[in-house]
Amino acid sequence: MRLTAIIPLLLIFNLLAVVLALGVGSSGYDQIFRILTNKADDTTKTIVFGYRLPRLLLAMIAGASLSASGCAMQALFRNPLAEPYILGVASGASVGAALSVALSIGAIHSRLVFAFFSALFTAYLVYLIGTSSRFRDQTYAILLAGVAIASFFSGLTSLLIYFAAQSMHKVVFWLMGSFSNPQWEEVYFALPITIAGIAYLLITSWNLNALLLGDEHAAAVGINVERYRRSLIAVVALLTSATVAVSGVIGFVGIIIPHTVRMMVGEEHQRLLPSTILLSTAFMPAIDIFARISTSGELPVGAITAMLGGPFFLYLLMRRSI
Amino acid sequence: MKLKVEDVVVRLGSRDVLKDVTFEVKEGELVALLGPNGSGKSTILRTVFGVLKPMKGVVMLDGKEIGSVESAARILGYLPQDTPITNLKVLDIVLLGRTPYMSSSLRRPDESDYRVARKALEEVGLEDFADRVFSELSGGERQKVMLARVFAQQPKIMLLDEPTAHLDIAAQIEIMEIVRQKVEEGKSAIVAIHDINLASSFATHILMVKDGKIVYAGKAEDVITEESIRDVFGAEVSVRRYGRGVYVVPKLKPVGGQKRIHVICGGGSGQNILYALAEAGFRVSAGVVNVLDSDWEVVSELGEVIDEAPFSQISDSAHERNLRMVEESDAVILANLSVGWGNFRNLLAAKHAAELGKLIVVNGTPFNQRNFVGESAERIYEEILKKAIVVGGEGDVLDAIRKLLG
Numbered sequence: 199m200r201l202t203a204i205i206p207l208l209l210i211f212n213l214l215a216v217v218l219a220l221g222v223g224s225s226g227y228d229q230i231f232r233i234l235t236n237k238a239d240d241t242t243k244t245i246v247f248g249y250r251l252p253r254l255l256l257a258m259i260a261g262a263s264l265s266a267s268g269c270a271m272q273a274l275f276r277n278p279l280a281e282p283y284i285l286g287v288a289s290g291a292s293v294g295a296a297l298s299v300a301l302s303i304g305a306i307h308s309r310l311v312f313a314f315f316s317a318l319f320t321a322y323l324v325y326l327i328g329t330s331s332r333f334r335d336q337t338y339a340i341l342l343a344g345v346a347i348a349s350f351f352s353g354l355t356s357l358l359i360y361f362a363a364q365s366m367h368k369v370v371f372w373l374m375g376s377f378s379n380p381q382w383e384e385v386y387f388a389l390p391i392t393i394a395g396i397a398y399l400l401i402t403s404w405n406l407n408a409l410l411l412g413d414e415h416a417a418a419v420g421i422n423v424e425r426y427r428r429s430l431i432a433v434v435a436l437l438t439s440a441t442v443a444v445s446g447v448i449g450f451v452g453i454i455i456p457h458t459v460r461m462m463v464g465e466e467h468q469r470l471l472p473s474t475i476l477l478s479t480a481f482m483p484a485i486d487i488f489a490r491i492s493t494s495g496e497l498p499v500g501a502i503t504a505m506l507g508g509p510f511f512l513y514l515l516m517r518r519s520i
Numbered sequence: 521m522k523l524k525v526e527d528v529v530v531r532l533g534s535r536d537v538l539k540d541v542t543f544e545v546k547e548g549e550l551v552a553l554l555g556p557n558g559s560g561k562s563t564i565l566r567t568v569f570g571v572l573k574p575m576k577g578v579v580m581l582d583g584k585e586i587g588s589v590e591s592a593a594r595i596l597g598y599l600p601q602d603t604p605i606t607n608l609k610v611l612d613i614v615l616l617g618r619t620p621y622m623s624s625s626l627r628r629p630d631e632s633d634y635r636v637a638r639k640a641l642e643e644v645g646l647e648d649f650a651d652r653v654f655s656e657l658s659g660g661e662r663q664k665v666m667l668a669r670v671f672a673q674q675p676k677i678m679l680l681d682e683p684t685a686h687l688d689i690a691a692q693i694e695i696m697e698i699v700r701q702k703v704e705e706g707k708s709a710i711v712a713i714h715d716i717n718l719a720s721s722f723a724t725h726i727l728m729v730k731d732g733k734i735v736y737a738g739k740a741e742d743v744i745t746e747e748s749i750r751d752v753f754g755a756e757v758s759v760r761r762y763g764r765g766v767y768v769v770p771k772l773k774p775v776g777g778q779k780r781i782h783v784i785c786g787g788g789s790g791q792n793i794l795y796a797l798a799e800a801g802f803r804v805s806a807g808v809v810n811v812l813d814s815d816w817e818v819v820s821e822l823g824e825v826i827d828e829a830p831f832s833q834i835s836d837s838a839h840e841r842n843l844r845m846v847e848e849s850d851a852v853i854l855a856n857l858s859v860g861w862g863n864f865r866n867l868l869a870a871k872h873a874a875e876l877g878k879l880i881v882v883n884g885t886p887f888n889q890r891n892f893v894g895e896s897a898e899r900i901y902e903e904i905l906k907k908a909i910v911v912g913g914e915g916d917v918l919d920a921i922r923k924l925l926g
Binding site: 276401402404405407408410411412414415417418419420421422460464465466468 | 566571588591593599600602604606607612619622627628653670673
């Protein structure tokens, strides 16, 4: 499919997602019109600006950064099943969040800060171990180090939850990933990181094409592979840590979206990456709307994406005969 | 552009993988790096490109050291050994070759990059493949795409690591032909390669690499010898020469130990038999043949020869030596030769062999058509036929020998 056809289509999806996300619920679509014409009452304004808009933005941030990071990781590891959490970020953030609750400094800000920094720290640890000079294939070593450290930290998280069972239902719900109880502070925190990180990925997307051929081939066309890999991992660690810190662990988005787009525009990253981001900023709010309205309460978004992701994963496995 | 590699030592871990490597490559040269797996061919290419840094020594282009990998990529077209598996489209891969020419802050191919990439695809004969998915191509097509990527870099010197590995013979030749054409346009190339014959047919120079050292260097016809190949590859081969061409064939394991076979031939009647025997691992000799006869040329390369001056009759001493050789051999073959007064005594030697019960006769052309002596030769030949194993053509000789030797 041509990019000139796909981008307008995706923009329309985005617009639709925005309208639905802001409009669905007790105050209907006519309220949006009233807000636009500045005739809405304060309750409506509070609902739309204080609740639905930050929630929409958080969903878009999470979608964009997870799917763009997934795209980059799949190129870096030359593995279609690589995902943004490969650096151990998810389990790292979980430990941080659980710790902040266990230590009863459970205000939303401290949880965010704890989760963010423990996620970053984990990614750094994985990178440090993976690039130790004893490994010949460092990309592969990073992958395995990620698995090992993620396993250790999720065990640690389970222990924390076990010992502090009383106060942990919040953490458990957070672990499943959700955009409920959105805060503008979270948007202020994650939005700049997301914009900067995604800008970096978009600007360097040509290098991702080269990485697909392997490190030696990328070096052969004049790319400083080691330097690029280092900054790529740093950017992905920042993007995913920020996302996990504000919205918990939302799985599979980093696999589902890039692969769906790949089937439409192919592997070339200067087409793939922007389309991936645009699809995710429509997809993630759509899933969130479903989570909001499907039951009287709220479903965890991460559970829904995981349920969608599992079968999709299998579909990929069978289609690609990996 | 001249590439000079001087006293280069490369260390990986605690091992010196290159030891004092020195060589030069000038414009229009296609240099083959020949050596077994793990001898250091790839390491040489990686060091020249700059992926590996030498601990000692320098790599210089026109007297200047190469800087970063980024700047090297405009001059050196490096093709690593492993062909990637990717679903990128062919044109996207070739366009990657334009990377060194793009602005490093925002890399995007422009109009001229597309033009160069399409021309590179044309040069490898894949102009219709631009929109094909790389992973769906055949091995040979993939390698040609990778070559087009190198061409798109517009390098002065190509560094190709086993570009013909895992390809069928047609694709191997095609790839080397494309490389040679590029070199003739005024570039140069260093090609790591396993195949000695391919190297000797295409390369202007050969560097033989063993244990990280260049042990033989020069033109194919000077460098490729049975000794050098035994030394470098540890393989037993026979080296054949055709004019300036050189090619090698494996020496098969001796079938019956080191059995000796003597061939009575002349005028080219024995050369195919001699090659077949040598290849099968027999020790061969031939006689009596005249110096400069085509059989003489073959056997002087393959084994022992009892010879006579050009255009002369077989002398007493040559005949004596021939009879002795017949006695010492495990089997004797009388080739499909023409008999005249000059070599009449060869028939007598064959008769001697027949009497000893170890003669095989190749009776292809009816004898009266190749007998220029007369009735006496006819009679001897008939006698010989009675006591020998007779085969109709050269192709049956090996079987007959196996039968004879048990």
